[in-house]
Amino acid sequence: MKQIDLYCHCGTFGHAWDPDPWEGSKWKPEFGTPVVVRCLHCTSERRDVIGTNGRLISRKYWHPENYKFDKGMRPSRDEFRLAWIKYYKRSIKEVKKEIRDASRKAD
Numbered sequence: 001m002k003q004i005d006l007y008c009h010c011g012t013f014g015h016a017w018d019p020d021p022w023e024g025s026k027w028k029p030e031f032g033t034p035v036v037v038r039c040l041h042c043t044s045e046r047r048d049v050i051g052t053n054g055r056l057i058s059r060k061y062w063h064p065e066n067y068k069f070d071k072g073m074r075p076s077r078d079e080f081r082l083a084w085i086k087y088y089k090r091s092i093k094e095v096k097k098e099i100r101d102a103s104r105k106a107d
Helices: 008-013 077-106
Strands: 033-039 045-050 056-062
Touching: 008 077
Parallel strands: none
Antiparallel strands: 033 045, 045 056
16 A cells, blocks of 8 residues: 555544543653543554643654655645545445445345
8 A cells, every 4th residue: 555545534634633542652751741642544643741730831743654755755735635535435445345245145
């Protein structure tokens, strides 16, 4: 699968942050309260540190190893959209085929 296909959803719509605290993160700040949310699609993490007064002290992002494109190679938003449409159409066709195959086996 091409790199653009792996991340076309996030490149098109932005990340889908899971609002529930993600317990699996190995990241722990030196001070403050850590708040980690994880993208449901690409597994990127947004790592916030919240102070005792509720203010955001810092925000950093962690991405999967192959998330970042080489310099000058990141697709445009339009290219991500086209990749997402192609991926979505392909996925719908695969699901329909699986349903047809399953119904044939049931007969």
